[in-house]
Every structure is written in structure tokens, then in C-alpha cells.
Amino acid sequence: MHMGVTVSVISGKGGTGKTTLCAGIAACLAAEGKRVLCIDADIGLRNLDIALGMAEQPAVAFTDVTQGFCKLSDAAEHPALPGLFLLTAPVEQQRFGALLREAREAFDWVLIDAAAGIGTSFRLATQFADRCIVAATPDPASLRDAACAADALALEGHELLQLVVNR
Numbered sequence: 001m002h003m004g005v006t007v008s009v010i011s012g013k014g015g016t017g018k019t020t021l022c023a024g025i026a027a028c029l030a031a032e033g034k035r036v037l038c039i040d041a042d043i044g045l046r047n048l049d050i051a052l053g054m055a056e057q058p059a060v061a062f063t064d065v066t067q068g069f070c071k072l073s074d075a076a077e078h079p080a081l082p083g084l085f086l087l088t089a090p091v092e093q094q095r096f097g098a099l100l101r102e103a104r105e106a107f108d109w110v111l112i113d114a115a116a117g118i119g120t121s122f123r124l125a126t127q128f129a130d131r132c133i134v135a136a137t138p139d140p141a142s143l144r145d146a147a148c149a150a151d152a153l154a155l156e157g158h159e160l161l162q163l164v165v166n167r
Contacts, residue, residue, distance in 0.1 A: 004035075004104040007111050008129035010153075011136060012145025014116035017166035018135035022113040023051035030084035034108040037075060041125040042115040043089045052086060054078055059088045066095040072102055100128045118152045126153060131160035138165055 009022040022038065029036045039062065040048035049055050057076040064070040065087065078084035085107075103110045114125030126132055132153055136146035146163065153161055 002105075002108075004107045005109055006100055006104065006128060006130045007109065008041075008114055008125045008132045009111065010114040010122060010125060010132055010134055010149055011116050011142075012118065012134070012147075012149040013142055016116070016135040016137050016142055016146075017164075018116070019048055019051045019113050021133065021135050021164055021166065022111050023048060026052065026084055026109070026111050027081060029109050030078065030081040033083065035083045035085075035106070036109045036111065037072075037085045037087065037103050037107040039110065039112045040086070040088045041112050041121055043121060044115070046088055048113045049076075049086060049088070052078060052084070053080070054086055057086070059086065061088050062096070062099065063089075066099060072099065072106060096124060097128050118149055122149070122152070123156075126156065126158065129158070131162070132158055133162045133164055135164050135166060138167060 009018050011018045026036045026038045038048055040046040060070050060075050065072055075085040075087050112125045115121035134146050134149050136142045150161055
């Protein structure tokens with residue numbers, strides 16, 4: 001059985017281009033014919049739908065899937081990139097893990113756009129990830145926060161870490 005790869009795109013602070021990076025990677029993978037599920041894990045300030053060009057698409061919320069109102073296959077599909085889907089805002093860690101197990105069977109890639117910082121959303125977005133990408137800008141504050149985020153990931157046992165410095 002094929003299992004997809006889960007990647008969390010995180011940052012220590014906001015404004016690093018993490019959402020744009022997540023959307024760009026997802027679009028490239030979908031353009032190559034991969035099945036991609038994007039999950040916007042920024043509960044308070046979600047905007048991955050805008051970055052993906054899906055703001056006009058009816059969004060399917062993570063909780064609608066976990067509570068059985070919708071199926072994972074009902075996730076919003078990109079209007080121009082077949083194979084690219086979006087779910088919004090996971091909120092419960094236990095159910096999120098179960099959803100990701102199901103998503104790994106249905107998709108080649110699952111990209112999670114986490115909220116900035118290293119709080120609860122960070123842990124939710126990274127706990128089940130196979131790999132993590134830390135987004136930063138070249139300014140000292142962003143690089144320090146990226147280092148803190150990478151340290152937090154290392155303490156949680158994540159070994160597949162990558163840094164992207166945006167400008």
C-alpha cells in the first residue's frame with residue numbers, strides 16, 4: 001500500500017512566507033500529477049485558501065470530516081489544478097492524527113500550513129509530520145525564531161528538517 005508524505009510548513013514568527021511556500025509547493029506537486037491535500041492549521045488567521053487561489057471555493061472544515069458530516073474525499077478541489085485539495089483548521093489532536101493516517105492512504109502529499117510560533121498549533125501541525133520545513137526571512141529576529149522552532153522540533157524527535165529563507 002502506498003503511503004503519502006506529511007510535511008508541516010512552520011515558522012517561529014509571522015510574515016516569513018510560510019503560507020506562500022506551502023501553496024507553491026502544493027501547486028508544483030499537483031502540476032506534476034501528484035494528489036495533494038493542503039491543511040490550513042492556522043485556526044485564528046487562516047488564509048491558505050487565498051494563497052492557493054481557492055478563496056471562492058466552498059471550504060470544508062476539518063471538524064466536518066472528523067464528525068462525519070463530510071468525507072475526506074469531499075475536501076475542496078482546486079478549480080485549475082486537478083489533484084490539489086484543501087481542508088481548513090484542525091482543532092483536536094487525537095482526531096487530527098486519525099485524519100492524517102487516512103489522508104496518507106488517499107494522497108501522495110499532505111502539506112500542513114501551521115500558525116506562526118511554537119505554541120499549541122505548532123505542536124498540532126508537527127506532531128504527526130514526516131518532515132518539517134521552517135520558513136524564515138534573513139532578518140535577525142526571524143532567524144532567531146527559526147532557530148528556536150528548529151530546536152523545539154529537534155526536542156520532539158524530528159530529524160527531517162529543512163530551512164527556507166525567503167525574501
